[in-house]
Amino acid sequence: MSKIIIVYASMSGNTEELAEAIAAGIQEAGIEPVLKNVMDTNASELEKYEGVLLGAYTWGDGDLPDEFEDFYDDMDDINLDGRKFGVFGSADSSYTYFGKAVDTLEEKLAEIGGEKVFDGFKVELNPSKDEKQQCHELGLKFATALGVSA
Numbered sequence: 001m002s003k004i005i006i007v008y009a010s011m012s013g014n015t016e017e018l019a020e021a022i023a024a025g026i027q028e029a030g031i032e033p034v035l036k037n038v039m040d041t042n043a044s045e046l047e048k049y050e051g052v053l054l055g056a057y058t059w060g061d062g063d064l065p066d067e068f069e070d071f072y073d074d075m076d077d078i079n080l081d082g083r084k085f086g087v088f089g090s091a092d093s094s095y096t097y098f099g100k101a102v103d104t105l106e107e108k109l110a111e112i113g114g115e116k117v118f119d120g121f122k123v124e125l126n127p128s129k130d131e132k133q134q135c136h137e138l139g140l141k142f143a144t145a146l147g148v149s150a
């Protein structure tokens with residue numbers, strides 16, 4: 001059973017690229033993370049893991065992606081005491097609420113008992129090579145925070 005799950009929503013692939021780069025960093029630390037699209041899982045699955053990473057682009061007017069709505073509502077019924085978390089997402093600074101979905105998910109995870117390992121990581125549209133490298137390092141840092149080393 002893996003210790004870390006990454007759940008993401010991505011319409012045009014940018015957030016998915018971030019998720020994959022973070023996953024690669026976690027693998028470097030010796031853990032095989034579970035990587036799932038939010039449409040293929042549900043909030044109660046998070047309780048099975050020691051580390052939870054959520055990724056979402058921002059939609060509408062600072063909103064969560066539609067496909068994250070049910071998952072988000074169901075997070076009220078779970079408890080993540082003792083679990084560590086991190087949130088990331090692609091966004092577009094031409095909108096009023098830049099990457100607000102990342103903030104929304106961070107607040108919810110803290111509310112249900114999670115402990116934040118890194119500040120919400122927001123990337124402008126398509127991640128650059130440098131930003132993907134930063135994701136890789138976040139993955140490594142996250143795995144290390146869980147007490148796992150290569």
Ligand SMILES: Cc1cc2nc3c(=O)[nH]c(=O)nc-3n(C[C@H](O)[C@H](O)[C@H](O)COP(=O)(O)O)c2cc1C
Pocket residue numbers: 009010011012013014015016056057058059060061062063090091092093095096097098099100124125126
């Ligand atoms: C209709 C629409 C609404 C959007 N609203 C926001 C927004 O409120 N804030 C923001 O930062 N980005 C907003 N975006 C930009 C997306 O978050 C951005 O394109 C992102 O890179 C998509 O990520 P993805 O490739 O993972 O789907 C919006 C995009 C569209 C098409």
